[in-house]
Amino acid sequence: MNVLSVIFSIFFTLLLTGCTTVLIGGAGAGGYAVGTDERPIGVISEDIAITASVKATLIKDEQIEAFDINVDTYRSVVTLHGHVKNSSQLNRAIQLARTVKGVKNVISKLAVIN
Numbered sequence: 001m002n003v004l005s006v007i008f009s010i011f012f013t014l015l016l017t018g019c020t021t022v023l024i025g026g027a028g029a030g031g032y033a034v035g036t037d038e039r040p041i042g043v044i045s046e047d048i049a050i051t052a053s054v055k056a057t058l059i060k061d062e063q064i065e066a067f068d069i070n071v072d073t074y075r076s077v078v079t080l081h082g083h084v085k086n087s088s089q090l091n092r093a094i095q096l097a098r099t100v101k102g103v104k105n106v107i108s109k110l111a112v113i114n
Helices: 002-016 041-060 087-098
Strands: 022-024 032-034 069-074 077-084 105-112
Touching (some): 041 077, 077 087, 087 105
Parallel strands (some): 077 105
């Protein structure tokens, strides 16, 4: 949860300084732009929290190479991008993402690469 606290701290600090557009995360990592996004700030912060929780859940799992999987969340729908070594890892990643609180649906765009 420490990572999540840091994300929220940065988010709200930048927001309170009067920045019109706040970028959270890296553009290559699917960052969130507040000010150009039609979602309310509360929804964006929920999506950020879900993304962080899904990624943390994948990292903790010993069966999955989580650094090969990118996680994006939009209105509580998680999309997994990247690659895994076999179909059991693919199914495991989807299953783990579904266990995270707040996730409404999981879309897999994962590819199996041997």
